[in-house]
Amino acid sequence: MFKALLYAAVLTGLSSQLSANEASNYSFDGPYVIQDKSAVESSPQQTAYWICNSKLTSSQVSEHSLKRPENCGNLPEPILTDDVKQVMPDSYTEVKKVVALSDVHGQFDVLLTLLKNQDIINADNNWAFGDGHMVMTGDMFDRGDQINEVLWFMYQLDRQAKAAGGMVHLLMGNHEQMVLGGDLRYVHERYDLASKLLDRSNDALYGEDTEIGQWLRSKNTLVKVNDVLYMHGGISSEWLERQLTIAEANRLFRANIGRPKAELKKDELLSFLFYGNGPTWYRGYFSDAFSEAELDKILAYFDVKHITVGHTSQKQVLGLFDNKLIAIDSSIKLGEQGELLLIENNKLIRGLFNGEREAL
Known part of the structure; x- marks a missing residue:
């Protein structure tokens, strides 16, 4: 009451x-x-x-399709498929074109405008990027008030991209990790009503018995596409000391996502991966103490030329250390505008909100 x-x-x-x-x-x-x-x-x-x-x-649900009830606004009517819940590889080569963005935080309208203006989707909000790959480096959840619209839209793009010979890589961000683990302090008040009427906490609305929850739990936390490594926060030098592989980290994230923080903290490796200097929380690249020499060692460890991250807000897509490091959290979460990264023919490009493109 x-x-x-x-x-x-x-x-x-x-x-x-x-x-x-x-x-x-x-x-x-x-x-x-x-x-x-x-x-x-x-x-x-x-x-x-x-x-x-x-x-x-x-x-x-009948034959994988959902029909929105009458007089129920403009809520999503997704087509469901098990294809998007299959665990996919975390390394790809010979991909002709890639688009990457991050930290949408429920800003559905900004997301649609940006993708339309850059011809990633068409006027009907459907995939238009052919056999290209899209990388969303986490943080669809929290802060904003159109989380489910973003989630079902990305679910749709995941299905459509595969059908077109492309791919959507939906990587785990710290806010996905927080919500699925029951840390609900940034959940928008719009979703209080759903929790009340369904008698489920917000994390349980995306539990292992839900379509979106199963979809999210099948995803990787890091992915390597051509000569670029993508993740939400960053790879610290501690990763190298632990001699971790991308595959091992992705497996551990999938196996342990949703466990309470107190449990994860008891395990030294899981505590590193999920917190502190792990790939969903690390911000060290933007510290004055971080050096290009340290970055070069990390790049060599993974045999890549670039690392691309979100998590740490910028005013635009930003290249650092001669574009060896690319920051793509362009502050979409503010609900005003945003940018994305395009890689075509080995060229790094800023995709601007108005549809223009500039070399990074």
Whole structure:
């Protein structure tokens, strides 16, 4: 009862700051696709839950398609497929073109505008990048108020890219790690209503029994495409001292994502990977103490020419150390604009929000 009153108070307060249309959108959410408890593994049944005008409704998933209920706003109607939940390789060569971006944080409209202006998607929000690869280096979750719109859109692109001979690499960021592990301090208040009506905490809305949760848990944390290594935060020199491989780290992340922080901290290797100097949290590249000599050792260890990271906010896509290090968190999370990195014919390009392109 208290949470319902609190949510109503939040809506009342927001209505003075938002337009009537924007405020009403807080009463619509979903879909949350959850596997039925009674389903057997050989014949799983799923139910899609929708919040329409602050009321919970549900529909059975039929032949992998979801039909949005009537009078339920403009919520996503995804086509489901097991193909996007398969664990994919974490190293690729001879990829002709790559687009990379990061830290969307629920800013769905900015994401769509940027991708349309750069011809990555078409006017209908569908994949238009052919056999190219897209790398999203984490942090779709938290802060913003269109998280599910971003998630289902990326799910759609994942399916469409594979069908076109391309690939979407959705890497684990620290905020995916936080939400799936139950650290909900940055979750937007829009999602309080879903937790209340479905009687699930926000992390459980993306649990192992959900379509989005299973999809996210199949993904890598690091990927190597041609001569570039991508991850959310960065690779510290401690990684080299531990002589870790990309494959081992990805396996450990998938096996342990969602475990409580206290448990992960008890294991020395997992504590390193998930926190501190690990690849989802590290910010050392942007310290005055970090040197090009240290970076060169890391590049040599992985046999790459560039490392590309998000996590640490910039005003634009930024190349450091003669573009050996590329920072792609262009502050999309502020909800105003953003940039992306394009790599075509071995050329590094800034894709600007207005559709223009400049050499990095």
